[in-house]
Amino acid sequence: MSPRRHLALPLAAVILVGLPVFWAFPEDLAFWRSVAIVCGWLGWGLLLVSLLLMIRESWLAEWMGGLERMYRWHHRSGTLAYLVLLLHPLALSVDAWSEAPSLAWPALSPLRNSLAVQLGWASLLAMMLGLALAFSRALAYDKWRWLHLSLAAAVVLAILHLVYLGLDDWLLWVPAAAIALMLWRFLRSDSGQAAHPYVVTRVDHPAHALIEVSLRPLATAITARPGQFVLAAFADAPSWKGFGEYHPFSLSRIGKDGEIAMGIKALGDCTTRLQHVQCGFAARVQGPFGAFLADAGATPGLWVAGGIGITPFLALLRARPLTQPTRLIYLYRESADAAYIGELNEIAAGQDSLSLVALATGASDPDIERLIPDPSGLAGCDCYLCGPPGLLDSVIGILAARGVAASRIHFERFDFR
Amino acid sequence: MMRVAFTVGTGLFCVAVLLVWLFSPPPSPTIEAPQPILPASRIPLAEVSRHGQADDCWMAIEGKVYDLTPYLPLHPTKPGIIVPWCGQEASEAYRTKTRGRPHSAEAGELLEKYLIGQLAE
Incomplete structure (x- = not known):
């Protein structure tokens, strides 16, 4: 991996975490209250990193060292954000305890606080639930994918927590950036605005429960190289129910005329149904992604x-x-x-x-x-x-x-x- | 590794919250006692000025008097910004906080919870 690809992700993380912490760094405050404020903004910075790394754009993935690396750090930064944010209410409670032990529980309890604090608690609990589901291996992918959205709800609740606390100065860029990143992901990736239209031109059956689908571009073709993969969704056709959601498939052929082919093995509900895809069916393709085999062939x-x-x-x-x-x-x-x-x-x-x-x-x-x-x-x-x-x-x-x-x-x- | 960190972190957090709940003594009656002054009371500025500390903070804003003592720890800015206005007529400061902008409508609703009377002319 080139130094640029290696450094871009940690550099972006340092900026997104460092800026809010630097701007909001408390002065002349009690120690534990300072810890609470720093934890809050540190958590927000890590949330922004996690949101940035869920963006599926091939140019961004190229910069960040690949989509797989981005997703790995998306998980890590999201979990770290949650862990740091858990310290935020606890530190506020310790701060209240240092003033008078009887104030510790009232400072922590969501039932004895304002709507702002209750929203903070709701966000933290939504994050707890969302992460518990995200770590679940027992859930089928389609259910897991929808339940993962509870983490987006946690971010929205965290934004409302800031708004009801009265945040309306320069630091508003933090929740604004979170909203922008979530909209970017939803509009460009999930609803397919970043996808290229293709049509199925050929279906081969190279092995049991495996098809190779050839696709021809209907507009601009993606520019891929061997070793890369794409995210593809197949539209409904008469007598066939397609899949609106995007799944990753490795490219098995990259033609000079923009035609691509991908191998699809029947491994789950979607890929099993895709075994019946036919010529003329419409598909949408995002990518390409990945740097696998990028340097292959230069050495034994x-x-x-x-x-x-x-x-x-x-x-x-x-x-x-x-x-x-x-x-x-x-x-x-x-x-x-x-x-x-x-x-x-x-x-x-x-x-x-x-x-x-x-x-x-x-x-x-x-x-x-x-x-x-x-x-x-x-x-x-x-x-x-x-x-x-x-x-x-x-x-x-x-x-x-x-x-x-x-x-x-x-x-x-x-x-x- | 992240799954383990999540499980351990969540467990420790729950234990910490439980400990605070169990070992934080109930507030003393003086802290919980209702305000003796009704919102309809008329309070002179001289009385407001006697409550000019962080642990006893009244402010006069737009003709009303608020006891903001319990709110100070929740205010998002540094204490050095809000505490000097304790015991003061703070309408101008309330209207022109950061870079001359007023507080939000939500802040206004929040403020009413701390109303203890009208400012006497």
Whole structure:
């Protein structure tokens, strides 16, 4: 990752957190009251960081080091904001206690305070509920996604808390920025204003429960490179109910005429229904996102793909011949799941630099240690991994144990929860 | 890791709130006692000026007198900005707070909760 991409996110975080804390930093106040004020504005700064990092714009993701990194820090900054904001009422209570112990509970209790304080409590409780749901793995994605909106309600309540406290000076930019970021996300991403219109031109079935959908642009095409993914939504068609929500799909082909293709594996309700998509159906595409494989091919490579994780590697192999020796380990469960295996064999046969190891693992865990080269074979290699989380964790552990530096292990987890 | 931080943080917060509730003694009757002066009372400015401290803060604003003692800890600005107006006729300060702008309508509604009388001419 370039220094610019590496530094942009922490720099934006420092600015968004530092500005409100600096402006509101208390002087001549009791210690615990100062702590409460600093915690309040620190929490607000972290909330702004979290809101900024939920924006899905390809140029922003490019600046911030990728959408996956943005989402990882969106989770971290949101949780940290909540933890810091928990200290805000407690510090006010300690401040009241230092004046008189009998004032501690009245200062904290929402039942004995003004509407402003009650709104603050409501915001904190909505945040508590929203985060508890956000951390839930048991919820189906569509339910999880809607319940995640309770966190937006928490931000609105926090804004009302500030307004009813009487905040109406320069610091109003903080709630104004929060509203702007939420509107940006809703209008540009969720309602699809940032999306490009496409039409389905071809549907292939390269493996069991897997389709490859080719899309032609109806207006401006996205400019993507191999290894990237897009967020796509498919509109309703006669006799077929589409999906208005956007899901991530890796690109498997990038045509010169703007046509793109993506592999869609039936993994959930939406992707199962998408197996029946047909030519002529309308789609909307946001992106592209991701920097996976951006530097691939410059050095000898070890590529490890699990199942549908073969898609980004296929996109690169379809785009250009390899110039450096590369070993591609392709793992799938059964031979019926071996998507694109015929095409991959053909490409490997035509390129001396590509060595393909394709293996059906069956129901048992594959013996990955045996497949990974020994330390001498990994010297100077850049390792690219794409597949299920369990496979990634195993391979990363083996590579680290064999002396591969973390900077030479590249992967994207595609976990947007 | 964030899930653990959330769980631990939420648990500690709940325990802390419970502890405050359990160990904060009930307020003394003098703090909870109702104001002896009814909002219809007429209070001279000389009486207002006798309440010019942070722990005993009356203000005259637009012809009305307010006991803002319990509100001072909740005011969003620094005490150095509001406390000097305790015991004073503060209408001008109320109308022209930050950079000459007046307080909001919500602030006006909040203020009425602390009304204790009319300013005597």
